Amino acid sequence: MQNERLRAVMASGGWTHASLAGATDVDPKSVERWVNLGRTPRRATALKAAEALGEDIHALWPALRQARAARAVSPELMALYDQRADLPVSVFVGLLAAAHERIDVLVYAAVFLHEAYPRLNDLLRERAAEGCAVRIAVGDADSENVRQRGREEKFGHGIESRCRLALLHYRPLASVPGIELRTHGTALYNSLYRADDQVLVNAHVWGVNAYGAPVWHLRRHDPGGMFDTYADSFNAVWETARPVEA
Structure with a gap:
């Protein structure tokens, strides 16, 4: 018709x-x-x-x-958490460890992952060795948007330092086949942790550090749903991000 x-x-x-x-x-x-x-x-x-x-x-x-x-509630919504601090790191690690095809991480820093799970790089190497495509985008510490986020969170230069620390954590992966590492300077509205058809979305709230902001867990249900919206968002940021040299 x-x-x-x-x-x-x-x-x-x-x-x-x-x-x-x-x-x-x-x-x-x-x-x-x-x-x-x-x-x-x-x-x-x-x-x-x-x-x-x-x-x-x-x-x-x-x-x-x-x-x-x-449909008042999306069928893609698996769980909703009041704040990221409510999730044990094992939730993030378990999600990434179960990936077979794709892992996408979009953050400013998220150093809590390496701090709580020092084997994160080993896990990502193992996933890449099994054929999983891994893309990681961390914040460019010198970008105005990162500095602005620090002012909004009243965290000063702390977020810039965290971005540099995150890059130090991930840099050893830049030369690993199957893993791509980039830095971005976008105004980040959500941190994304994707594993195949699931994603943890950490919303960013003005004036609130990411650990105090909500997280929703989505599983792809239908084309064009919430999951695809966030997947498309990652891809758009990725295209603007700069590759990190090994």
Whole structure:
């Protein structure tokens, strides 16, 4: 079934499949499926499209409203913790140790992992040796966003020092096959610890150190869900990050 509303809006605004695809970072074939087959994109992509077209997202894709109304809690949510300090390090270690295909870590520092589990580098080497692709992105201590986070947390230069310490911890892995190490200077909204189709998301709260902020544990359920949103976020940061030389 065609999406007549989307077709009309695109026609009135002079949008082509290719131009809308460019505005939403998807393949033109995806836009063609939205228009001609009535497919519904994932929410994040639909929001981009609606903003570009100047339309209400639910007017273009009513199914998104229906899906949200029918499900108050995401089926991808496995657990929710009041703060990171509530999780024993064994939860993080166990998650990473169970990975077979991919490990992604996006943090500013998270030195608590190495401090509480000195074998972390050995674990990551073992996972890489078994064919698991490992990507680690730590904060660039010299970036303005890292310095700003220190001011927000009233931690001064402490976070910059932690970023440098984290890099010292991970640097021996820079030459290990299957492991990539980069530094990033993004304004980090969440720390991510991904292992295959599961991820621990440590939310960042203004003025609160990460150990005092909430954590949710997600398992991928359907394409375009919460898990994919965070996975896409990691990939976007990774593209901006700078490789660390061995």
